[in-house]
Amino acid sequence: MTIPLLQYAPSSQNGRVAGYDPRGDEQAFIFTTENVISNSDWDVLIDAAYRQIFFHAFKADREKFLESQLRNGQITVRDFIRGLLLSETYLNSFYSKNNNYRFVEQCVQRVLGRDVYSEREKIAWSIVIGTKGVAGFIDELLGTDEYLDNFGYDTVPYQRRRTLASRDKGETPFNIKSPRYDAYYRAQIGFPRVVWQNAVRRFRAPEAMPKAGDPSLPMYMNMARSAKIPTVSVQISTANISLASVPYRKS
Template identity: 65%
Template sequence: MAIPLLEYPPVCQNQRVVNYEVPGDEQTRIYSTDNLLSPSDMGDLIEAAYRQIFFHAFAADRERFLESQLRNGQITVRDFIRGLLLSNTYKRSFYDLNSNYRFVEQTVQRVLGRDVYSEREKIAWSIVVATKGIKGFVDQLLNSEEYLQAFGENTVPYQRRRILSGRSVGEVPFNIKSPRYDAYYRAKLGFPQAIWQTTVRRYTSYDRQPRPGSPALFLDMARSINPKGNQPQRLSALNIDIEKSVPRR
């Protein structure tokens, strides 16, 4: 018998406010298959999906089969997002390197476009991960009423209500606020490291660099020479014995 999802009360956050926004350059661009005008728009939509889920997708991380199905209309954007969340790249980059609580937090941010409401929500979804696995967790998250109302079948998830007209600075993006690696794995991998440079490096343009034969090339060598000559004798004429100093013949 499957354990039902633990109830968690939502708190008053920006994404729960009725949409009343003034359009601007800082507002999040919405990518959806409902308003595609050219094949290049589909490419932009796919790149937006990769940025939302992976933050950055290298050539080895791309799901070419899913991209082909999406371009041909065989799957929806929601199915494409499901494929990215169940890919080896997402599992290796997020699930294997974090605890269940942190994995739930990062997945909720990327899929539902908001922060988790409380620790109780983390516990609720962590129970789903522990009992149903990653696939059951992803399916239940994508089939939730919140996701269907916010993004539906054809819209790429995005960070909701990040920019408010009443504030000059919006919320920090999820990819910056929640890094991929946990503190334990960051320390295990050896970063971040403070690198202190002991030598001062100077840049000299090519036209000011000394040419072969220039005395500037031998300046360091000349400075390294420390000649030591014989010091002059400091004797008083009153202390000289003339009879003993004059050679005897």
């Protein structure tokens, strides 16, 4: 028997009320296939999808087959997002390096474009992972009314409601607020590392460099340090000092 999704409520009563967001520097850019008219537009949209899901995709991380299907109209943007979420790169970077609760938080941020409402929502989606697996969890997340109403089949997900009227600044981007590795795995790989520099290199102009024969060169400096200087111990008694040999000022 399939376990139904545990019910959870938004963090506030107006959490799902559409608000007025004035255009500004923190307003998210919307990438949709409705604005694609050239190959360069496809490149921009695909790169935006990689940034949203992977944050950064190296050449080896790119899914060329999915990109080709998207360009040819064989799959939708929603299908492309699903392929990225189930790719080996995403699973190794997020699912394998986190527990189910943190993995749910990462996926909700990247797919639904918001933070999780509460711990109850994390538990609800974690139960789905435990009963239906990762693929079933991704399918249910992409099939929610929240995703379809905000992004549909042709829009790349983005962080919603970045501009908040009750704050001086908008919300912190998800990739900065929620790194892909949790504290346990960061400790295992030794991150962050404190690097101490043994020597400080300073720039010296060519005319300030020591020339041949300069006593400051290491060769002459070592030679002077290795030289043995005899020590002379001279003891003079105050009774042997003649006052006539002591200079003084005559008036």
